[in-house]
Amino acid sequence: MRETDHSASSLLRQGPESIQRQLAQDGLHLDLGLVRLRIRSSEASVARQLFEVYRHYVPLQDPCWCDLQVSLIRAQGLRSWLRPQVRFFADGAMNFDAFPADHGLPLLEWGVNWLIGRRMNDVLLLHAGTLERDGRALVMPALPGSGKSTLTAALSLRGWRLLSDEFGAFDPQAGAFRAVLKPVALKNESIGVIRSFDPGAELGPSFDKTRKGTVAHLAPSPSSVARVHEGARPGMLVLPRWQAGSPTLFEPVPPTAAFTSLAFNAFNYAVLGAEGFQAVTALVRAMPAWRLVYSDLEDATSKLLGLWQQQAWRPWPPLRPQEPGLPALAELGTSA
Amino acid sequence: MTRDDGASMQLDWLQSLRDPAAVQGWSLAQWERVIRLARRLRLLGRLASVVQAPEVLMHVPPEAARHLRAELRYAAWRSGALAWALERLPAMLGDVPYPLVLLKGAAYMGQDLPIGRGRLPSDVDILVPREHLADAQARLQRAGWEETPLDAHDQRYYREWGHELPPMRHPLHGLELDLHHNILPPVARTHVDAALLLARLQPSRWPAWQVLCPVDQVLHSAAHLFHDSELRDRLRDLVDLDGLLRHFGAAPGFWDELAERALALGLQESLALALHFSARWLATPVPPALARSVAARGLPRWKAAWLLPLFEAVLWPTDPDRLPSRRQTLAANVLLVRHHLGRMPLTLLLPHLWHKMRTRPVSDPAMPAAGV
Numbered sequence: 001m002r003e004t005d006h007s008a009s010s011l012l013r014q015g016p017e018s019i020q021r022q023l024a025q026d027g028l029h030l031d032l033g034l035v036r037l038r039i040r041s042s043e044a045s046v047a048r049q050l051f052e053v054y055r056h057y058v059p060l061q062d063p064c065w066c067d068l069q070v071s072l073i074r075a076q077g078l079r080s081w082l083r084p085q086v087r088f089f090a091d092g093a094m095n096f097d098a099f100p101a102d103h104g105l106p107l108l109e110w111g112v113n114w115l116i117g118r119r120m121n122d123v124l125l126l127h128a129g130t131l132e133r134d135g136r137a138l139v140m141p142a143l144p145g146s147g148k149s150t151l152t153a154a155l156s157l158r159g160w161r162l163l164s165d166e167f168g169a170f171d172p173q174a175g176a177f178r179a180v181l182k183p184v185a186l187k188n189e190s191i192g193v194i195r196s197f198d199p200g201a202e203l204g205p206s207f208d209k210t211r212k213g214t215v216a217h218l219a220p221s222p223s224s225v226a227r228v229h230e231g232a233r234p235g236m237l238v239l240p241r242w243q244a245g246s247p248t249l250f251e252p253v254p255p256t257a258a259f260t261s262l263a264f265n266a267f268n269y270a271v272l273g274a275e276g277f278q279a280v281t282a283l284v285r286a287m288p289a290w291r292l293v294y295s296d297l298e299d300a301t302s303k304l305l306g307l308w309q310q311q312a313w314r315p316w317p318p319l320r321p322q323e324p325g326l327p328a329l330a331e332l333g334t335s336a
Numbered sequence: 337m338t339r340d341d342g343a344s345m346q347l348d349w350l351q352s353l354r355d356p357a358a359v360q361g362w363s364l365a366q367w368e369r370v371i372r373l374a375r376r377l378r379l380l381g382r383l384a385s386v387v388q389a390p391e392v393l394m395h396v397p398p399e400a401a402r403h404l405r406a407e408l409r410y411a412a413w414r415s416g417a418l419a420w421a422l423e424r425l426p427a428m429l430g431d432v433p434y435p436l437v438l439l440k441g442a443a444y445m446g447q448d449l450p451i452g453r454g455r456l457p458s459d460v461d462i463l464v465p466r467e468h469l470a471d472a473q474a475r476l477q478r479a480g481w482e483e484t485p486l487d488a489h490d491q492r493y494y495r496e497w498g499h500e501l502p503p504m505r506h507p508l509h510g511l512e513l514d515l516h517h518n519i520l521p522p523v524a525r526t527h528v529d530a531a532l533l534l535a536r537l538q539p540s541r542w543p544a545w546q547v548l549c550p551v552d553q554v555l556h557s558a559a560h561l562f563h564d565s566e567l568r569d570r571l572r573d574l575v576d577l578d579g580l581l582r583h584f585g586a587a588p589g590f591w592d593e594l595a596e597r598a599l600a601l602g603l604q605e606s607l608a609l610a611l612h613f614s615a616r617w618l619a620t621p622v623p624p625a626l627a628r629s630v631a632a633r634g635l636p637r638w639k640a641a642w643l644l645p646l647f648e649a650v651l652w653p654t655d656p657d658r659l660p661s662r663r664q665t666l667a668a669n670v671l672l673v674r675h676h677l678g679r680m681p682l683t684l685l686l687p688h689l690w691h692k693m694r695t696r697p698v699s700d701p702a703m704p705a706a707g708v
Contacts, residue, residue: 040657064364065399069372069656091372091656093569119375121406271413 007222012055020047022059027069029060033179033228034120034169035067036060037112041104043086046072049105052204053183053217056225068115072104090115106207106215109185113166116180117267123178124279125267126168130177131160136235136313137177139168139287141265147242150190153218154297155304157198162224163232167267172279176231181224183217191216197297236311237262237289238304248303249293258289286314346373346653347617353379353575356386360395367400372656377571378456380404381411385454411454417510418442418457425462426544428479429472435537435546437463439516439556443547444576446540451579459503459512465534466517473501473515481506481513497521519556520563525678526602528559533601550584551597558610559603565675567650568660568668574651577610578618591626604634609647646671
């Protein structure tokens with residue numbers, strides 16, 4: 001069952017021309033949950049691509065604050081006549097190599113992820129697919145070959161609320177995971193797998209020959225967009241591994257292995273120092289951890305739901321309001 | 337993005353680094369703009385460190401405070417990594433019969449200078465006497481520091497014409513290490529006698545490390561900025577200079593000594609430029625008579641007339657929503673040519689540029705390493 005988009009001002013309703021106009025003027029302002037993003041560009045292809053994969057987002061009108069401000073700009077110079085390219089700018093600095101001019105979306109997605117991973121050190125950023133159900137977070141760390149994006153996409157198409165395909169953004173103050181809601185980036189075979197898993201999946205255009213092969217993006221659902229500011233308390237940790245021909249198997253993971261899977265797959269675990277260690281320790285204590293080996297996505301998602309429903313959730317301190325006033329900078333100290 | 341023709345007030349916010357109370361009147365829009373600019377200029381951690389006092393912080397909107405806190409953590413982590421490396425390097429080098437000298441950010445940290453707080457260190461810069469450079473390098477390599485792989489030309493460039501070795505990396509350390517034997521290249525038009533620097537070293541907070549004397553630290557900072565090839569977004573170097581001058585300038589005799597030392601080291605032009613921009617843009621309290629005499633010797637009127645506008649155009653921070661103006665790009669190119677001509681004689685420069693043109697490096701950006 002496809003959710004219907006009830007918002008009259010979503011990008012889907014606005015259409016590519018309106019998006020292009022906003023991109024070219026003050027920018028398109030999107031609320032990703034953890035951050036507000038402003039995108040500017042004069043590329044018509046970028047407007048069409050955003051229209052596809054951010055279709056259910058309702059752009060903010062004249063927000064007084066944005067956390068990330070990026071631009072996609074056509075590269076200048078003689079070479080641009082032979083091979084048109086687009087560049088990613090943040091705050092007037094160009095940090096990354098140019099992409100082919102029609103690959104604006106993958107460059108944007110990748111660049112914004114980079115900025116979040118480097119900058120948002122006010123929360124612990126695990127490298128994980130994160131979904132919500134019953135107010136609890138399912139966290140799947142991005143171990144090599146885990147196929148976390150495929151499983152994240154599949155679960156988001158089976159009633160789980162997508163928080164992020166890339167970040168497990170845990171706010172230790174609030175004791176909750178926060179959404180960093182962006183399209184799920186599917187690579188190579190995963191694209192076809194998700195298409196056959198759910199023929200109605202809202203996939204954007206495929207981009208061939210990127211650094212990670214072919215990439216296509218799954219648009220977040222209307223409800224995940226509408227609930228982007230709802231956090232999720234720690235729920236379950238799942239370490240998935242796709243293995244050809246394997247039946248769906250779950251086996252418990254000891255806390256030490258759970259710890260390393262979180263801490264050493266994080267963007268800023270070390271940056272957070274002692275606070276990072278305490279947060280990961282608390283997460284491992286609170287979240288039951290399972291290894292999942294599977295080959296059949298349908299079977300894996302339904303058995304995972306079964307396992308989820310049998311869990312007796314361990315207590316976690318009640319959620320505090322999301323903006324706990326002014327953060328205490330002083331406690332951090334500045335010198336080594 | 338339209339081009340930036342410099343009509344905006346990109347420098348006003350710098351006052352907050354000296355006077356944190358200045359942030360009290362900032363609107364949310366001003367905060368947004370300052371955070372973007374300060375971040376690009378690598379000054380966000382500095383800003384965060386000066387506004388972290390509770391009586392200042394209570395005036396910072398939460399949207400902005402969150403970014404300040406996040407960057408302060410990042411800067412603290414990088415500084416910690418630098419201190420960790422500096423505390424372990426002496427043991428890696430072993431008992432050496434020559435001085436080990438910290439430069440730039442490492443030196444600021446080694447003296448607990450106010451400008452070191454919240455400063456984002458780029459790498460570990462250390463200096464040893466040239467005759468012991470090979471020994472220091474061999475010791476570091478035995479301890480696991482590895483040179484960045486370079487082609488034969490670049491190897492030769494560093495070894496014969498450079499004032500430092502190719503950056504070295506260590507699997508346990510997140511920062512690059514630059515081993516210097518001088519503060520400017522030996523073939524440069526301005527030749528600095530490193531023996532003079534080494535004759536006046538001072539202790540740091542770590543017994544194994546020494547630092548340059550205060551006037552030499554200022555002159556190094558000035559030479560480092562005004563002899564570099566890339567001058568865009570280098571406002572942080574001016575902020576460093578301003579901080580050094582304010583900190584050391586309070587000592588009796590400092591300013592006269594600074595002028596004399598610039599003469600002895602042949603760095604009068606760099607000093608004149610540094611004092612000009614630091615006083616003009618950051619209101620550094622430079623004694624006016626001294627500023628005049630340094631300018632008269634280091635930057636005669638005919639030279640100032642063409643150099644100052646060029647440096648001003650390039651150093652001026654571009655608006656975060658605009659591309660550099662054509663004027664800025666042109667000025668940057670003129671200064672780049674001047675830089676190359678000052679750094680190497682043409683007989684070395686032309687083959688070098690030819691080589692660089694053919695082997696333009698392609699960078700391979702990666703996500704901020706998960707797991708680091």
